[in-house]
Amino acid sequence: MTALHRLVGEDAVGQLVRRDGAMAVLGSEGGTVRLDWVDEPARLLADPAALASVETIARRLWDRGVRRVIWSGMGGSVLTVHVLTGLGIGAGDAGRIAVYPLDSTDPAAVDALSDRLGPQRSLRDTHLVAVSMGITSEEPISHVDWYLGLLATEGLVPAEHVTVLTVPGSYLEAHATAHALSTGPVHLGDRSGFPGRMSAPGTLVFLLPVALHTAGDPPGTLHAVLDRAWRDHDLAGARSRPAEHPFVRLAAELSDASVDGCCRLLLSTPDRALLTWIEQVLEQSLGKGGKGVAVFAAAEGPLSDGMLRVRVSATTTDEPGAIVADGLADPDPVRRLAALATHFLGWQLCAAMYGYLHGICVVDEPAVEVYKAHTRRLRELPDPFTALDATAWPDRVLRPGNAAADAVATLLAATVGLSYLDVTVNGEPGPATWERLERRVRTIGDLLRVPVKLRRAPAAYHVSEQSEMDGPGPVVSIRTACIRTAAVRRGTYADRFLPAQAVATWQAMNERGRPCYLLFLDDHDDLDPFLGELANQLAAAKENS
Numbered sequence: 001m002t003a004l005h006r007l008v009g010e011d012a013v014g015q016l017v018r019r020d021g022a023m024a025v026l027g028s029e030g031g032t033v034r035l036d037w038v039d040e041p042a043r044l045l046a047d048p049a050a051l052a053s054v055e056t057i058a059r060r061l062w063d064r065g066v067r068r069v070i071w072s073g074m075g076g077s078v079l080t081v082h083v084l085t086g087l088g089i090g091a092g093d094a095g096r097i098a099v100y101p102l103d104s105t106d107p108a109a110v111d112a113l114s115d116r117l118g119p120q121r122s123l124r125d126t127h128l129v130a131v132s133m134g135i136t137s138e139e140p141i142s143h144v145d146w147y148l149g150l151l152a153t154e155g156l157v158p159a160e161h162v163t164v165l166t167v168p169g170s171y172l173e174a175h176a177t178a179h180a181l182s183t184g185p186v187h188l189g190d191r192s193g194f195p196g197r198m199s200a201p202g203t204l205v206f207l208l209p210v211a212l213h214t215a216g217d218p219p220g221t222l223h224a225v226l227d228r229a230w231r232d233h234d235l236a237g238a239r240s241r242p243a244e245h246p247f248v249r250l251a252a253e254l255s256d257a258s259v260d261g262c263c264r265l266l267l268s269t270p271d272r273a274l275l276t277w278i279e280q281v282l283e284q285s286l287g288k289g290g291k292g293v294a295v296f297a298a299a300e301g302p303l304s305d306g307m308l309r310v311r312v313s314a315t316t317t318d319e320p321g322a323i324v325a326d327g328l329a330d331p332d333p334v335r336r337l338a339a340l341a342t343h344f345l346g347w348q349l350c351a352a353m354y355g356y357l358h359g360i361c362v363v364d365e366p367a368v369e370v371y372k373a374h375t376r377r378l379r380e381l382p383d384p385f386t387a388l389d390a391t392a393w394p395d396r397v398l399r400p401g402n403a404a405a406d407a408v409a410t411l412l413a414a415t416v417g418l419s420y421l422d423v424t425v426n427g428e429p430g431p432a433t434w435e436r437l438e439r440r441v442r443t444i445g446d447l448l449r450v451p452v453k454l455r456r457a458p459a460a461y462h463v464s465e466q467s468e469m470d471g472p473g474p475v476v477s478i479r480t481a482c483i484r485t486a487a488v489r490r491g492t493y494a495d496r497f498l499p500a501q502a503v504a505t506w507q508a509m510n511e512r513g514r515p516c517y518l519l520f521l522d523d524h525d526d527l528d529p530f531l532g533e534l535a536n537q538l539a540a541a542k543e544n545s
Contacts, residue, residue, distance in 0.1 A: 003253075004249065004252035007356070014239050015356075017038060019033050022356060023035075028363065035193050037194050039235060041341070044202060055214075055219045058212045062216055064160075066125055067125045067126075068092075068117060070113065070117075070127070070129070072102045072139075073101075073137075073139075074458070074462040075103075075197065075459075077196055080200040081209050082101050084206075084213075089213045089336075100113055105458050108427060110493050111490070114490045114491075119489065119490055123151060123156060127162070128163070129162075130144050131204075131205060132167070132186075133194060136372050137171070138171050138372075142493070144162065144172075144175065144176070147162065150490065159182055165184055165208075166185075187204075188204070198363075206341070221334060225337045246346065247323075251353035251354045261291030262471075264472065265295045266451065267295055267311075270312065278295060281351050283464040284368075287367075288360050294420060294472045296453065299451070326339060327339025327342075367470040371501075374508055385483075399520050400520075411476060411515055412476055413541055417474060421448060421476055421477075422475060423454050423480075424478070426482070426502040428456065436528050444538065457479070458497075477517065479518050479519065482520075482521050484522070
């Protein structure tokens with residue numbers, strides 16, 4: 001029986017909607033079913049007052065003179081904002097509120113945000129929204145502390161310039177309470193069944209940025225967007241005619257292309273932020289027990305076993321392997337937002353159906369809690385890097401140079417059936433450096449004949465780390481850490497979070513039996529020559545084989 005026949009014959013979509021059968025088990029965490037995201041738009045459309053309340057929040061900020069919002073979060077709490085700004089929503093058009101996402105613990109990222117805000121400009125028209133949809137996410141706390149320091153310098157009242165959106169019992173909620181900050185639920189209503197990656201479009205992670213963008217317009221945009229998206233998503237049609245729904249079919253195609261539950265998806269999208277959003281939904285939901293879907297920016301070349309190539313198109317097309325997100329390029333903002341919301345819902349349905357086919361729980365993230373615990377411990381040290389002195393893997397702590405490149409090349413050559421190579425940069429290289437690194441990793445991928453991931457951390461740890469640690473393999477990871485970081489130019493920001501995360505994730509990967517190198521650099525620019533030498537080593541090995 002093909003995957004599609006299974007989904008149809010076993011009424012997998014019906015199980016998802018009813019929250020019963022195997023799908024209820026695969027949608028539960030700690031004995032609690034977490035599937036509210038499946039049909040939340042329909043519930044909100046039946047409660048116009050809830051949507052109106054979000055527009056009221058945005059209107060009040062607008063009326064108070066707020067014209068800039070810093071959106072602090074990680075993973076599903078902020079990725080939607082990146083996609084929205086890529087579509088021009090919240091990008092700061094004239095007469096609109098500008099939204100600035102912040103999802104890094106690198107002091108350089110904080111400086112970059114300060115530069116965009118204007119280092120000499122007052123924060124009187126600026127508001128920080130800090131978001132956490134998980135209990136243990138702590139990065140937004142560091143952003144709040146930095147921003148509170150800036151407010152104190154200007155003599156501004158924190159309660160008037162900070163809003164915290166989170167879930168009950170979160171570390172962020174406790175921190176907000178201790179500082180008497182305005183705190184509210186990220187969900188509308190008494191809801192708890194939302195993993196962060198399933199937060200759009202049914203929570204404030206999507207609804208509030210949209211409302212901020214339209215704060216000066218007549219009310220009703222949120223209802224219009226969700227109404228159109230829910231009709232276009234057509235969950236009822238997916239339930240009655242699953243074989244005709246594009247995202248049910250896509251889940252089946254991914255499954256049919258997979259080997260032992262593992263698939264590598266080569267994906268192209270109109271916007272890089274959208275690819276990252278999809279990457280999170282699939283990798284954090286499905287990367288468990290050696291199974292899952294690993295997502296890569298599409299590259300030319302032949303497909304091998306366990307690979308599928310898909311293109312997201314913003315216009316209608318009959319191209320094989322294309323998923324149509326008709327409307328993403330529409331000049332009308334309601335149709336553009338509705339197309340995006342429809343697309344979000346579709347990929348979430350796809351993840352659920354793939355999980356059903358391979359017995360994968362789609363709502364938990366067990367592996368990432370390990371590195372978070374390591375990070376909390378390491379942040380208490382004066383220098384988190386000193387934890388490497390007693391490491392169990394001294395040969396996986398490297399400095400740039402030929403010997404280091406040779407060590408990695410030797411391991412890569414000895415790894416049988418390598419699924420992909422990961423290169424993770426802890427920190428924020430400049431755009432020119434990033435472009436050079438992208439060219440380097442493409443060359444290395446061609447030499448190895450496998451996909452290569454180039455990731456920015458710590459954001460990437462909330463996008464694909466679950467899959468890196470427990471999903472499709474074998475995988476080899478190279479992670480970088482800069483020895484020194486400069487203090488922020490405006491205010492005070494703790495500089496131990498990022499090195500603690502670098503060491504913690506390196507440790508957690510190796511504990512899982514996934515070879516991971518930590519490469520120490522003086523500067524991000526030092527990574528380019530290292531990767532060049534690694535490419536030379538691999539090319540020489542290829543010629544001699």
